[in-house]
Amino acid sequence: MSVVNGGAKKPLPKPIPDRIREAREARGLTPEDFSELLDVSRQAVAQFETGQSSPSGEVMAKIIGVTAQPPLFFVTPRERARQGTPFWRSLKRMEQHHRRRITRRLEWARDIAAYVDRFIELPNVNLPNIEFNAECASEEDIERAAEQLRDHWKLGRVRIRNLAAVLEENGVILVHESVECPDMDAVSCWQGGRPFILSSAEVQSGPRATFNLAHELGHILLHAGVEVSSETLGQIEKQANRFAGAFLLPRETFSQEVLGTSVSYFKSLKQRWGVAIAAMAYRCKDLKIFNENQFSYLMRQMNAQRIRKIEPLDDAFPVEKPSLLAESLRMIVEKGVQTREQVEAALTLNLSDVEGLCGVPKGFLDLRVVSFVPRQR
Numbered sequence: 001m002s003v004v005n006g007g008a009k010k011p012l013p014k015p016i017p018d019r020i021r022e023a024r025e026a027r028g029l030t031p032e033d034f035s036e037l038l039d040v041s042r043q044a045v046a047q048f049e050t051g052q053s054s055p056s057g058e059v060m061a062k063i064i065g066v067t068a069q070p071p072l073f074f075v076t077p078r079e080r081a082r083q084g085t086p087f088w089r090s091l092k093r094m095e096q097h098h099r100r101r102i103t104r105r106l107e108w109a110r111d112i113a114a115y116v117d118r119f120i121e122l123p124n125v126n127l128p129n130i131e132f133n134a135e136c137a138s139e140e141d142i143e144r145a146a147e148q149l150r151d152h153w154k155l156g157r158v159r160i161r162n163l164a165a166v167l168e169e170n171g172v173i174l175v176h177e178s179v180e181c182p183d184m185d186a187v188s189c190w191q192g193g194r195p196f197i198l199s200s201a202e203v204q205s206g207p208r209a210t211f212n213l214a215h216e217l218g219h220i221l222l223h224a225g226v227e228v229s230s231e232t233l234g235q236i237e238k239q240a241n242r243f244a245g246a247f248l249l250p251r252e253t254f255s256q257e258v259l260g261t262s263v264s265y266f267k268s269l270k271q272r273w274g275v276a277i278a279a280m281a282y283r284c285k286d287l288k289i290f291n292e293n294q295f296s297y298l299m300r301q302m303n304a305q306r307i308r309k310i311e312p313l314d315d316a317f318p319v320e321k322p323s324l325l326a327e328s329l330r331m332i333v334e335k336g337v338q339t340r341e342q343v344e345a346a347l348t349l350n351l352s353d354v355e356g357l358c359g360v361p362k363g364f365l366d367l368r369v370v371s372f373v374p375r376q377r
Contacts, residue, residue, distance in 0.1 A: 125171035174322030206317025218243030
């Protein structure tokens, strides 16, 4: 089909196959789900996504409606930045369509960060160069890596009050949004030379959320070149957990404050350090402050009090939320550097997706709301 323009026929743009697939995956749809919603065959979906055929205008309208992306999304080539492998906590439990959906969200976060960086200089990535061999690293290697990072960031050996802010100050891009996936608390990866962490808004415990950030920081620092597979996953997860404990609870100071083994005493430590009781118990075991019997005693106390999943004081610490992308976007729009229309045209994304990834209130970018006024009888 073509459009007549001043006597000359101008061909209509064709949707880019990769972008159809990207839009589908970003909504967590399998090819089978997609085919049912579009009322086409599974083979037709495969042909749309490989470029063997293009959807008709009627089907394209359905694709736009189902994926909630603007028409411009499908005809704009996307610059592909180099992306490292995301560090998933579980390759077996987490369904593939969830992994693909969240991977796409991370890619879009990278696009938004690159756009913002055109107008506002984002913090440089500030991580020490640590030699670490995941295959043969010792526990002492992990302890030293955590201490080296604290020294590099001049954090001393005291409690870190706002880890999210510390990460953003040092060039890590954070996204905090609902993931609708019970098997994922957080995920991280390197993209375009910068680390990204996406954390789940479903996590309501401040201490748990902080530990998740520290865990992902361990992956970013120690495992950038590691190939994640079912064979390596268990080892690198243990290393990231050990790093998180070492980073949040430094051995030279935390170990001096463990003066009891009761849940009551550990509640007081939780108030002081902002770390979950269970995580502190494992830290005590790692540092050999507790022997196996002492560790088991504390775990039994927690089981008896039914506080293993939801601990006391969980709600006393608010979940630390990122602010870098939100404040940068606000500044760009409110200072008139870019209009909302320019943001939409540059990113070619549904504005609700941009708002969610940046953490700005819903409706901040999309002001085209039609007021509903009931007819007076």
